[in-house]
Amino acid sequence: MNFTKRVLLYISRKKGKxxxxxxxxxxxxxxxxxxxxxxxxxxxxxxxxxxxVGAAFYIRANTEVSMNENGEAEVxxxxxxxxxxxxDEIMQTGDIKYNNPINYGFAKSDRIQFIPGDKHTEENNMGxxxxxxxxxxxxxxxxxxxVLTEGTHITETDIGKILISEKLANDNxxxxxxxxxxxxxxxxxxxxxxxxxxxxxxxxxxVEVSGLYQLNRTDASVKPTACIAENEIYASLxxxxxLHESETGIYTGEAxxxxxxxxxxxxxxxxxxxxxxxxxxxxxxxTNDLGYSKISDQLSAxxxxxxxLLVLVSAVSAAFLILLLTMRMRSRMYEAGILLSxxxxxxxxxxxxxxxxxxxxxVALILSYVVSFAVKDYIGQNLFSNLQPNLLNDDTLSAVxxxxxxxxxxxxxxxxxxxxxVYLCQVVVIAASTFVSSIIIMRLKPKEILTKMx
Numbered sequence: 364m365n366f367t368k369r370v371l372l373y374i375s376r377k378k379g380k381x382x383x384x385x386x387x388x389x390x391x392x393x394x395x396x397x398x399x400x401x402x403x404x405x406x407x408x409x410x411x412x413x414x415x416v417g418a419a420f421y422i423r424a425n426t427e428v429s430m431n432e433n434g435e436a437e438v439x440x441x442x443x444x445x446x447x448x449x450x451d452e453i454m455q456t457g458d459i460k461y462n463n464p465i466n467y468g469f470a471k472s473d474r475i476q477f478i479p480g481d482k483h484t485e486e487n488n489m490g491x492x493x494x495x496x497x498x499x500x501x502x503x504x505x506x507x508x509x510v511l512t513e514g515t516h517i518t519e520t521d522i523g524k525i526l527i528s529e530k531l532a533n534d535n536x537x538x539x540x541x542x543x544x545x546x547x548x549x550x551x552x553x554x555x556x557x558x559x560x561x562x563x564x565x566x567x568x569x570v571e572v573s574g575l576y577q578l579n580r581t582d583a584s585v586k587p588t589a590c591i592a593e594n595e596i597y598a599s600l601x602x603x604x605x606l607h608e609s610e611t612g613i614y615t616g617e618a619x620x621x622x623x624x625x626x627x628x629x630x631x632x633x634x635x636x637x638x639x640x641x642x643x644x645x646x647x648x649x650t651n652d653l654g655y656s657k658i659s660d661q662l663s664a665x666x667x668x669x670x671x672l673l674v675l676v677s678a679v680s681a682a683f684l685i686l687l688l689t690m691r692m693r694s695r696m697y698e699a700g701i702l703l704s705x706x707x708x709x710x711x712x713x714x715x716x717x718x719x720x721x722x723x724x725x726v727a728l729i730l731s732y733v734v735s736f737a738v739k740d741y742i743g744q745n746l747f748s749n750l751q752p753n754l755l756n757d758d759t760l761s762a763v764x765x766x767x768x769x770x771x772x773x774x775x776x777x778x779x780x781x782x783x784x785v786y787l788c789q790v791v792v793i794a795a796s797t798f799v800s801s802i803i804i805m806r807l808k809p810k811e812i813l814t815k816m817x
Contacts, residue, residue, distance in 0.1 A: 380691060381723055387687060388724045391680040392731035392789055393738055396777070398673050399785055400739040401746065404774035405666040418625040419505075420632055421649045422453075422641075423617035447612035449640055453620060456638070457631035460623050463501075465616035466494045468608035469548040469589055470596060471559075475527075475535050480588035487557040487587060489548040490531075490594040493616075494603040498526055498574075500619060501597060507579060514539040514574025517599050524573040526597040532575050541572045547606040550589045557587045568605035570598065625652045665746065681792050688720065688800035713801050720797045721790070728786050743775045 422445060450462050471489045495501060498517035503509035517524050525545075527537065537543070546567050549560030582592055603609040622631060632648055635641075777785070 384687065384691070384720065384723050385727045387680075387684060388727035388789075388793065389731050389734075391676070391684075392728050392786070393735050394676055395673070395785060395789065396731065396735040396782070397738045397742055398669050398676070399781065400735070400775040400777055401743060402666055402669045402673070403777055403781070404743055405662050405669065407774050409662045409666070417623050418628045418650070418652045419619060419621045420628065420635075420651070421617055421619045422635075422646055423649075424615075425645050425647050444613050444615045445618045445641070445646075446614075449638075450614075450618055452638060452640060453618075453635055456634035458622055458624060458627060459620050459631065461497065461500065461621040463496045463619040463621070464600070464614035465501075465619065466600065466603050466609040466614055467616045468492045468494065468603045468606065469550050470545040470602075470606060471548045472543050472545050474537065474543050475531065477588050477594045478531065478534070478591050480591045480594075481585045482555075482557050483588050484556070486559050486562075487550065487589065489550065489559065489589045490596050491589050492545075492596045492598050492603060492608075494598045494600050494609065496600060498597045500621065503578075504576075509576045509578050511574050512577045514572070517573055517597060521573065521599045522601050523568065523570045523605075524599045525570045525602065526574045526576055527572060528593040528595070529575045529577045530593045532572070537572060539572050539574060542569055543572065544569055545602065545606065547608055548589075550587065557589075566605065566607045568602060570602055628652065681796065684793065685796045685799055688796050691800070713798070716801045717794060717797050720793060724790065724793045728789065732782070732786075739775045 445464065447464075450464060453459070454462060468491075469489045470492045475488075475490070477488050477490050493501065495517070496519045498504065499511075501509075504511065504516075511526070512529055514526070517526060525543075532538065544567055546564045547561050551558055551560045576597075578592055580592075588594060600609075601611075604611050609615065622628060628650060632650065635648065636643060
């Protein structure tokens with residue numbers, strides 16, 4: 364009987380031992396692949412965080428709070444601006460990756476019936492316009508309170524592009540790619556009513572709907588129509604210029620700046636404050652680390668923990684596998700002695716033992732690969748659910764469609780080469796364990812083996 368047939372007969376006859384070996388290899392393989400997937404996700408996500416925006420600072424005009432003659436508080440904002448020249452100077456003060464100047468205004472359109480707010484009339488049927496260079500860097504999108512659901516974000520190369528809310532689009536039967544005509548508007552209050560400061564329309568511009576967004580927050584406060592969040596229009600910078608509500612290169616809203624290394628934030632701000640061209644009595648700086656430093660530290664700690672687990676599990680599983688196979692081989696000492704007495708070479712006997720173990724192991728490894736997908740996703744989603752920054756880099760800012768958060772599944776995936784290496788290492792360990800456990804028997808002569816079995 365050739366050793367291949369003996370292998371198949373032994374595997375089918377000794378179901379208990381076959382199942383125990385299968386389960387050990389299967390569980391260890393699933394654990395190792397899952398751990399390597401988590402380690403891969405930790406490393407890749409950490410790398411993406413290091414190459415994306417890590418902190419920001421915002422420059423805008425100061426406000427003054429005073430009491431009017433009726434004893435009511437009034438907020439007055441300094442009528443100042445930041446020029447493109449000053450922005451260019453700020454960009455030279457340190458490692459600043461992006462700048463996002465903003466202008467604010469109001470607009471109307473014959474095709475849009477805005478969501479009614481407080482004291483809504485046809486005259487105050489308007490929406491707030493936030494004109495900026497990168498819509499993905501707007502605070503609502505950066506903190507995930509707004510999510511792009513269709514279309515593309517506005518980038519610095521866009522002209523005549525806008526984003527509107529899904530609700531506003533649905534209510535007015537507007538789709539991505541539609542062209543609208545906007546006209547200028549201004550919101551003020553007179554005689555207890557909200558009115559349009561620009562009753563005579565002289566400025567118009569055609570815009571294309573670049574994308575739709577959805578809000579993840581609700582606001583039950585009473586506001587005029589133009590101030591309702593879902594009526595807000597995000598636009599490329601040229602839109603308000605065309606409506607004569609802003610000037611090219613002049614920004615009266617604020618200017619936002621984004622850097623990659625949060626550790627350099629304070630030094631860069633120090634350099635900016637030293638600029639004599641900006642009057643700091645009428646401007647102030649607000650900082651934001653975007654939570655990236657905390658997330659990066661947590662990912663690093665998670666990666667270190669997974670590495671320790673991998674070393675421990677690899678060592679323990681290898682030792683346990685050697686013990687299991689040694690016990691398996693000792694129970695077959697009599698069989699080995701009989702085979703040796705029958706003239707079968709030690710090489711053939713060891714090859715038979717090796718084939719038995721590897722046959723079971725390979726089946727276990729194949730099934731573990733399938734199961735590891737579900738295990739990796741489950742563990743990964745739980746571990747990384749609170750470690751998902753809104754990555755802001757060249758790819759995401761110009762993405763065809765940028766959704767909230769990131770897809771952890773993409774980070775958990777191991778490349779085919781890495782997966783094969785993991786399994787190859789396991790096969791080598793299994794083969795080595797089988798060799799070590801069987802060589803103890805193979806060193807003995809047939810007579811010695813049979814004597815030990817008495």
